[in-house]
Amino acid sequence: MKKNTIVMLGGFIIAGAIVFLLMAATPGSSGIELTMNQLLENQEKHKDDFVTVEGLLIEESIKWNQDKIELKFDLKDNEGNLMHVIHNGTRPDNFSEGVIVILQGAPTKKDTFVAETVKTRCPSKYEGEDIENYDPEAHKKLLDQPPAETDQAK
Amino acid sequence: MYLFANATIYVGLALAIYSLLIITLGISTKNQKLVNSGKGGVISILVCASMAMLSLFYLLTTSQFQYEYVSDYTSSELPIIYKLTALWAGNSGSLLLWTFFLVLYTVMIAFSRKMKGNPMVPYISAILLGNIVFFFLVLGFVAKPFVLLDQVPIEGHGLNPMLQNPGMIIHPVTLYLGYVGLAIPFAFAMAALILKNVDDFWIKMTRRWTIIAWLFLSLGNIFGGQWAYTELGWGGYWAWDPVENASFMPWLTATAFLHSVMIQERKNMLKIWNIGLIITSYALTLFGTFLVRSGVLTSVHAFANSNLGLYFLIFMGIAVIGALYVLMSRYNLLKRSAGEFNSYISKESSFLINNLLLVGAAFGVFWGTVFPLVSEAVRGTKVTVGMPFFNTVQAPILLSMMFVMAVCPLLAWQKSSLKNLKKNFLIPAILAIVAMALMIVLGIQKAWAVIGFGVIVLLFITHFLEFYRGVKARRKMTKEKVYLSIYRLMTKNRRRYGGYIVHIGIAFIAMGIIGSQNYDVQTMKTVNLGDSIEVKDYRINYERLDQKREGINDIVYAEMTVFRNGKRIGNIQPEKVFYGNWDQPSSEVGLISSLKEDLYVVLSDWEDDGKATFIVKINPMMTWLWIGSFMIVIGSLFAVWNGKYQNITPRYTGVRKEVS
Numbered sequence: 001m002k003k004n005t006i007v008m009l010g011g012f013i014i015a016g017a018i019v020f021l022l023m024a025a026t027p028g029s030s031g032i033e034l035t036m037n038q039l040l041e042n043q044e045k046h047k048d049d050f051v052t053v054e055g056l057l058i059e060e061s062i063k064w065n066q067d068k069i070e071l072k073f074d075l076k077d078n079e080g081n082l083m084h085v086i087h088n089g090t091r092p093d094n095f096s097e098g099v100i101v102i103l104q105g106a107p108t109k110k111d112t113f114v115a116e117t118v119k120t121r122c123p124s125k126y127e128g129e130d131i132e133n134y135d136p137e138a139h140k141k142l143l144d145q146p147p148a149e150t151d152q153a154k
Numbered sequence: 155m156y157l158f159a160n161a162t163i164y165v166g167l168a169l170a171i172y173s174l175l176i177i178t179l180g181i182s183t184k185n186q187k188l189v190n191s192g193k194g195g196v197i198s199i200l201v202c203a204s205m206a207m208l209s210l211f212y213l214l215t216t217s218q219f220q221y222e223y224v225s226d227y228t229s230s231e232l233p234i235i236y237k238l239t240a241l242w243a244g245n246s247g248s249l250l251l252w253t254f255f256l257v258l259y260t261v262m263i264a265f266s267r268k269m270k271g272n273p274m275v276p277y278i279s280a281i282l283l284g285n286i287v288f289f290f291l292v293l294g295f296v297a298k299p300f301v302l303l304d305q306v307p308i309e310g311h312g313l314n315p316m317l318q319n320p321g322m323i324i325h326p327v328t329l330y331l332g333y334v335g336l337a338i339p340f341a342f343a344m345a346a347l348i349l350k351n352v353d354d355f356w357i358k359m360t361r362r363w364t365i366i367a368w369l370f371l372s373l374g375n376i377f378g379g380q381w382a383y384t385e386l387g388w389g390g391y392w393a394w395d396p397v398e399n400a401s402f403m404p405w406l407t408a409t410a411f412l413h414s415v416m417i418q419e420r421k422n423m424l425k426i427w428n429i430g431l432i433i434t435s436y437a438l439t440l441f442g443t444f445l446v447r448s449g450v451l452t453s454v455h456a457f458a459n460s461n462l463g464l465y466f467l468i469f470m471g472i473a474v475i476g477a478l479y480v481l482m483s484r485y486n487l488l489k490r491s492a493g494e495f496n497s498y499i500s501k502e503s504s505f506l507i508n509n510l511l512l513v514g515a516a517f518g519v520f521w522g523t524v525f526p527l528v529s530e531a532v533r534g535t536k537v538t539v540g541m542p543f544f545n546t547v548q549a550p551i552l553l554s555m556m557f558v559m560a561v562c563p564l565l566a567w568q569k570s571s572l573k574n575l576k577k578n579f580l581i582p583a584i585l586a587i588v589a590m591a592l593m594i595v596l597g598i599q600k601a602w603a604v605i606g607f608g609v610i611v612l613l614f615i616t617h618f619l620e621f622y623r624g625v626k627a628r629r630k631m632t633k634e635k636v637y638l639s640i641y642r643l644m645t646k647n648r649r650r651y652g653g654y655i656v657h658i659g660i661a662f663i664a665m666g667i668i669g670s671q672n673y674d675v676q677t678m679k680t681v682n683l684g685d686s687i688e689v690k691d692y693r694i695n696y697e698r699l700d701q702k703r704e705g706i707n708d709i710v711y712a713e714m715t716v717f718r719n720g721k722r723i724g725n726i727q728p729e730k731v732f733y734g735n736w737d738q739p740s741s742e743v744g745l746i747s748s749l750k751e752d753l754y755v756v757l758s759d760w761e762d763d764g765k766a767t768f769i770v771k772i773n774p775m776m777t778w779l780w781i782g783s784f785m786i787v788i789g790s791l792f793a794v795w796n797g798k799y800q801n802i803t804p805r806y807t808g809v810r811k812e813v814s
Contacts (some may be wrong), residue, residue, distance in 0.1 A: 007503060011510050018514035018551060022521055024548045026539075032535035033526075052538045066680045066759065066767060089678065090758040090767055093739045104538075 031104070036077040043107050052104050053113070055083060059097035070137075071118070075101055087115040095120060155218075159209040159234065159300040166202030167290035168255075169195050174283040174358040180813055181276050183227045189276045189813045193264050196279060199286065200261050210247060210299055214240050219310050222301040223247060229312035229735055231706050242326045243317055244633055246297035247446065247461060251327070253289040255334040260286065263338065268359070278338075279343035285337055286471050295460055296482050304456060312735040321381025329374025329401060333439045335367025336404055339411075340436035343429050347484045353428075357419050360432070361412065362549075362794055367407045369480055369790040376783040383776075386756055387743040391779070394544040396684045399523045400442025403516045407435040410512035413505050421502060425488040426481070427509075435478045438516075440470035445523070497568065499575065506560045518547040553606055556664055559657055560613035563620040582619065586612035606668040613661045617654050644792070651794025655785055662782025669775030675773045683764035690772055692753060693717040694726075699764045706734030712757045712766060728757040729767070743808055 031050030039046060039053050055075030063072040071087045085103060105115035173195030180188030210223070214237045219225040227240040227247070242248040260282040269275050293299065309368045341362045346352050378398070379391035392398060411431040417424050448463020481488075499501070522539045529537045590608040598604055608737040624643045625636065634642065644651040679687045697714040711729035715722060726744030733739065745756040751774040762768035 007498065007506065010498075010503075011506060014507065015508045015514060018510075018518065020551065021547055022518055025543055026521075026525065031538045031540065033538050050538075064759075066761060066765065069678050069680060069767060090769070093741075108398075 001135050003152050036075065036081045036083055037079055039113075040081055040083065040111075043110070046107055049106065050104065051106060051113075053083075053100065054100055057095065057097060061097070062091075064091060073101075073149050077101075084112045085115050086120075087106060087118050089118065092118055092120050120124060155209070155213070155304060156300065159206065159213070160298075162202045162206040162209060163290065163294050163298075164302070166199050166206065167287070167294050169199045169202060170283055170287045170290050173199065174280060174287055177276050177280045177283065180279065184813055186813050192276070192283075193279065196257070196260055196264050196283070198240065200257045201251075203257045206250055206293075206299070207241070207254050210250060211238060211239055213300075214238060217310065220302055220306040221305050225303065225307050227311070227313055229310040231319075231734070234314055235323065236313050239317075239322045239326075240313050242330070243313055243322075246299040247294065248326065248330070249289060249292055249297055249298050252330050252334055253286065253293060255330055255386070256282065256286055256289060256337065259334060259338055263341075272355075273813065274342070274345045274349060274351075274356075275579050277348055278341045281341040281344050282337060292462070292465060296465060303792050309735070312733070314509070314737050315731065315733050315738070315740045316385060319381055319385065321377055321385075325374060325377040325381055328370050328377060332367050332369075332371030332374050332405075333401070333442070335363065336372055336408065336435050336439050338363040338367065339408075339472075340477070343432045344480055346456065347429065347480045350484060350487050352418075352425060352488070354419070359713040361415055363417075364408055364412055364432075365790055365794050368412065369787065369794075371401065371408065372783075372786055375405065376780075376786075380780065383628075383745055384745065386743060391776075394519075394541050396524070397442070397446050399519045400438070400445050400680055403519050403523075404435045404438040404442070406512050406516035406519070407438060407623070408433050410509045410516075411435065413512075414509045417502055417505055423502075426485070429481055429488070431513075433474065433481070434516075436477075437470055437474050440466050440473065446471065446507065452520070464552045472734045499565060501562060501565045501567045504558055504565055508555060508558045508562070511551055511558065515548060515551045516553070518551065519544070522547070538681045548604065552664075553602075553609060556606075556609045556613060558662070559660070560609055560616050563616050578619075582612055582615040585615050600672050603668055604670045606664065610665055610668075613657065617658055619652075620654060648795060649793050652789045652791075655789030655792060657789075659782040659789055661787030662778045662785060664782075666777070666779030666782065670780070672774045673774045676769070676772060678758070678767065678769050680759075680765060680767040687768060687770055689770050691719050692770075692772070693720075693756065694753075694768075694770065696768070699760060699766060708732040708734075710757070710760070712744075712760075712768075716753060726749050726753075726755055728755045730757055747777050750774065750778050 031052055032046075033044070033052040036053055036055050039051060055077050058074045058076055061072075061074035065071075069088060069090065071089060071091060073085050073087075075083050075085060085101075087103075087105075099120050102119045103113060103115040104117045105113060107113045173192040174186050175190035176195065180186070180190075180192060181257075211219050213224050214228055215234060217224065217228060217230045223238075223244060223246060227243045228592075229236050232240075240247070242251045260279060262273060263282070264279045279648040337358045341358065342363065346356045346360075361507070375398070378401075382393065405467050408431075411428060414424050414431065415428050420427055444463045446463075447466060448461075494564075525539050526537050527534060547788060555797055560582075561579075564575070564582070566574065586608050589611040590604050593604050593607055594604040598607065621640065621643075624637045628634065628639045628643050629636070632639065675690060677687075678688055681687055681696050683696060683699065693716075695715045696712060697715060697718070698726050699713060700713070702709050702711070709729050709731050711727050714726050714728070716726060724746055726746060728744035729742045730739050731742060741756050741758075746753040751772050754771040754773055756769040758767045758769050758770075
C-alpha cells in the first residue's frame with residue numbers, strides 16, 4: 001500500500017493547492033453589493049471597492065454626449081437619496097423613467113459614481129409583461145426587497 | 155382539448171406510479187410478469203408524454219391564447235418556428251420537454267437489445283421511474299403547462315426577443331438531453347450497487363451512456379456560447395453566469411468520470427470515487443435546475459421566481475441521501491480487491507491528477523457560484539463574484555490540465571521507465587520550447603498566452619506522434635497504404651482515437667479562448683455619415699443609416715463596407731430591432747469571421763442627422779473555438795459509434811436474478 005499512500009499524498013497536495021488558489025482569489029476578485037443608502041453613508045470607505053448598486057433612473061437627468069461618448073444621469077431610491085453617475089459608454093436599451101439601473105464600478109468622486117457597466121432590470125425577466133400594465137411602482141417594490149433581507153441578516 | 159391535454163399529464167403520473175410500484179413488487183417477489191407489466195407501463199408513459207408534447211405544440215402553433223402558457227410566451231404574428239420553440243421558453247413547458255426526454259431514455263434502456271435478459275434492467279427502470287414520477291408530480295401540481303385563463307386575451311404577450319434567435323431552436327434541446335442523460339449513469343450505478351455487481355459490463359454500458367450525455371452537454375454549452383457571442387449584453391461566449399456554471403460543473407465531473415473509469419477498468423481501483431463522481435454529476439444537474447428556477451441568484455437565464463426550485467432541492471436531497479445510503483451499505487464490497495499503483499510516472503497517475511484537477515475546477519466553479527449566498531448568510535454583506543475571480547482560479551487549473559493531457563499519451567500504462575520517458579519526451583519538449591521562443595520573437599509576449607500556446611503545441615506534437623507511431627507499427631506488419639492504415643488503426647481503437655480527437659478539439663478551443671481573452675481590441679466611436687472607423691488593419695466605411703419594417707418590428711440598420719489592408723472584404727449590417735410588442739429593443743451585431751480574427755460591430759446609438767456611435771471589437775482566433783467544438787462532437791461520435799470491431803459487449807457476469 002505504500003505507493004498508493006504516496007500517490008494519495010500527492011493528490012492532497014494538488015487539492016490543497018487548488019483550495020489555496022481559491023482562497024487567494026476570493027477577496028480580490030469579488031466586489032460587494034450595497035444599497036444606495038449604505039454606499040452614500042460610507043462613500044470614503046468604499047472608494048477603492050468594486051461596488052454593485054441599484055437605483056431608480058430619473059429620466060430628465062440623462063445627459064448623453066455623443067462625441068465624447070459620455071453618459072451622465074442621476075439615480076434615486078425610495079428614501080430620497082440621490083446619486084450622480086458617469087459612464088463612458090452608450091445608453092442601455094430601455095433606458096426610461098423609473099427603470100431599475102444596476103451599476104458596477106467605484107464611487108471615486110464625492111457623490112459621483114463612475115460606472116464601468118450600466119444595466120437595466122425589469123421585474124418581468126423572461127416572463128411576458130403587458131406594456132399597458134407596466135408599473136413603475138412595481139419596480140420600486142422590487143428595489144426594496146433585497147436590501148430589506150440584507151438588513152435582517154445583519 | 156383542455157381535458158385531453160391535462161389527461162396526458164395525470165394519466166402519465168398514474169402510469170408512472172403504477173409502473174414504479176409494479177416493478178418494485180416484481181423485483182421483490184421475483185415475478186417476471188409484474189416486471190413485464192411495468193415495462194409495458196413505461197411505453198404507455200412515453201405515449202402520454204408524447205401526447206402532452208404534441209398537444210402543447212398544437213396549442214402553440216394555433217395560438218390558443220385561452221391557455222396561460224400560450225398567451226405568456228407567444229403572439230399571433232410570431233414566426234412558426236418560434237411558436238414551436240416557445241415550448242421550452244417557460245418553466246412548465248421546459249419541464250415537460252425534460253420529462254419527455256427522460257421517458258424516452260428509459261424506454262431505450264428498458265427495451266435495449268444489449269440489455270435483454272439482464273437483471274439490472276428492472277432496477278434501472280425503477281430508479282428512472284422514480285425520477286419520472288417526480289417530474290410528473292411537478293407538471294401535475296406545481297408548474298402546470300395546460301392552465302386555462304378566465305378571460306381569453308385577444309393577443310399573447312409574445313416571446314422575449316432575445317429568445318427569437320436560431321440558438322433557441324437547438325441550445326435548450328441539446329442541453330436538456332445532456333442534463334437528462336446524466337440520470338442514466340446514475341441509475342446504472344445505483345442498480346449495480348444494489349445488485350452488488352460492478353463488472354466490465356457495467357463499466358462499458360455506463361461509459362457509453364456517459365459519453366452520450368457528455369456529448370449533448372458539450373453541444374448545449376457550445377451552442378449556448380455561440381448564441382451568447384452574437385447577443386449583446388450577455389457578456390460574450392462565456393460569462394461565468396450562474397446558469398452557465400450550473401451546466402459546466404456536471405460537464406467537468408462527467409469528464410473526470412470518463413477518465414477515471416478507465417483506471418477502474420484496468421486496475422479495479424477508484425470504485426468508490428467513480429460512483430461518487432456519477433452521483434455528483436447527477437446531483438449537480440438537479441442543483442443547477444434549482445439555481446435556475448428558484449431565483450436565488452441573479453442571472454440572464456433566470457426563469458420567473460417560483461418555489462419550483464425548492465422542490466428540486468428536496469428531490470436532490472432525497473436522491474443524494476438515498477444514493478449515499480446505497481453506497482455505504484455496499485462499501486465493503488467496493489473496498490475489496492482494489493489494485494495498486496506500480497509507478498508514480500504512469501498513465502494511471504496522470505489520470506489521477508487529471509481527475510483531481512477536473513474536480514478541483516468543478517469545486518472552484520461551485521465555490522464562486524454559491525459564495526454570494528454563503529457570504530450573505532454568514533457575514534450579512536452581499537458580495538458579487540465576477541468573471542475575474544473565475545478567470546484567475548480556472549486559468550491555472552485548466553492550463554495544468556492541458557499539460558497533463560499533452561503528456562499523457564507519452565506515458566505507458568503500469569510504468570514508464572526513465573529511459574523510455576526521455577526518448578518519448580525529449581523531441582516534443584524541445585519543439586514546444588522552440589515554438590514558445592518563436593512566439594516571443596514574433597511579438598506574443600504575455601506570459602499566460604506564451605505558456606498556454608506552448609502547452610497546446612506540445613499537445614499537438616504528442617498527439618501527432620501517437621498517430622504516427624501507431625500507423626508506422628501497423629504498416630510494418632500489414633504493408634497497407636497510409637490512409638487505409640490510419641483508418642483501420644482508428645476504427646479498431648475507436649475509444650482511444652475518438653478520445654484523442656476530442657483532446658485536439660479541446661486544444662483548438664483553448665487556442666480560441668487564450669487568443670480572444672488576451673488579444674481582443676475594443677473601441678467605441680461616433681462618426682458622421684460617410685466617415686470611416688479605423689481599427690488595426692481594418693477600415694470600416696459608414697455608408698448609410700436606414701429603417702425597414704419586418705412584420706410588426708421596426709429595424710434600424712447601418713450599412714458599412716469593410717476593408718482590410720486596403721482590400722475590400724465585405725459588407726456588414728449591424729442593426730437594432732424595435733419590437734411591436736416588447737418595449738426593449740435588441741441589437742444584432744455585424745460580424746465578419748476569418749481564421750485569424752472576428753470583426754464584430756454593434757450599432758449603439760444614432761441621431762437624426764445620421765451621426766452614429768458604434769462599438770467595434772476585434773476578437774482573435776474565435777473561429778478556432780468553433781472548429782474545436784466541431785472536433786469534440788466528431789471525436790465523441792467516433793468513440794461511441796458501433797463499428798465492426800466494437801460490437802462485442804462484455805457478457806454480463808454478475809449475480810443472476812429471476813427477473814430481467
